[in-house]
Amino acid sequence: xxxxxxxxxxxGFFRTNLEDDLLFTTVQTGGSGFFxxxxxxxxxxxxxxxxxxxDRLKYFLNYAYVDATYETDTTLxxxxxxxxxxxxxxxxxxxxxLYNLKLGAEVAVFKNLWIGxxxxxxxxxxxxxxxxxxxxxxxxxxxxxxxxxxxxVKYLELWARIDNVTNTEYATGGxxxxxxxxxPIAVERFVAPGTPRAGWVVVNALxxxxxxxxxxxxxxxx
Numbered sequence: 001x002x003x004x005x006x007x008x009x010x011x012g013f014f015r016t017n018l019e020d021d022l023l024f025t026t027v028q029t030g031g032s033g034f035f036x037x038x039x040x041x042x043x044x045x046x047x048x049x050x051x052x053x054x055d056r057l058k059y060f061l062n063y064a065y066v067d068a069t070y071e072t073d074t075t076l077x078x079x080x081x082x083x084x085x086x087x088x089x090x091x092x093x094x095x096x097x098l099y100n101l102k103l104g105a106e107v108a109v110f111k112n113l114w115i116g117x118x119x120x121x122x123x124x125x126x127x128x129x130x131x132x133x134x135x136x137x138x139x140x141x142x143x144x145x146x147x148x149x150x151x152x153v154k155y156l157e158l159w160a161r162i163d164n165v166t167n168t169e170y171a172t173g174g175x176x177x178x179x180x181x182x183x184p185i186a187v188e189r190f191v192a193p194g195t196p197r198a199g200w201v202v203v204n205a206l207x208x209x210x211x212x213x214x215x216x217x218x219x220x221x222x
Contacts, residue, residue: 008051012048022037040071075087093131104117116148139171155205159202
């Protein structure tokens with residue numbers, strides 16, 4: 001089955017080994033620390049994408065895989081551990097999802113009406129402050145977004161969009177820290193909640209070069 005009349009694709013591989021990465025490390029007593037050059041960290045992965053058109057359909061798919069790791073055994077300064085956070089080579093750097101995927105499409109229902117949507121899925125990531133990867137990750141999530149465009153008359157476009165259609169509850173990241181309001185005060189997981197379901201309706205005034213081909217005859221000719 002053909003992928004469409006027009007097809008564009010790209011694949012890129014990367015690997016970055018960083019030497020003397022500047023990180024905050026702890027001394028052996030008291031939990032205090034200082035900035036120190038840590039021997040090695042690594043970011044490696046692949047980014048791939050494809051897009052095209054097929055009759056009235058436009059589509060795209062983008063994927064990224066990022067393996068970000070410490071490559072040196074060391075002890076980093078920690079808000080929650082007086083003796084610091086022990087990191088071993090191969091531990092993943094917090095806050096960076098291992099992969100994310102986005103795919104979407106838009107179809108021209110009529111010459112002046114388009115309906116589309118996209119799906120975004122992202123893997124979990126480790127909490128900031130959990131450089132040793134000892135805690136459970138923040139969960140991954142999948143979101144569905146929908147959109148529509150309508151041009152009822154020349155120079156006017158109506159545009160609507162709904163994000164997170166299923167109202168999925170999710171978190172984009174998090175951190176380990178003390179909860180000063182707990183009794184007793186204890187180390188807890190703090191997460192950054194994602195955006196709930198939201199919608200927009202917009203009226204756009206189109207410029208001449210944005211008009212449908214059938215309306216271009218009234219545009220000034222250079």
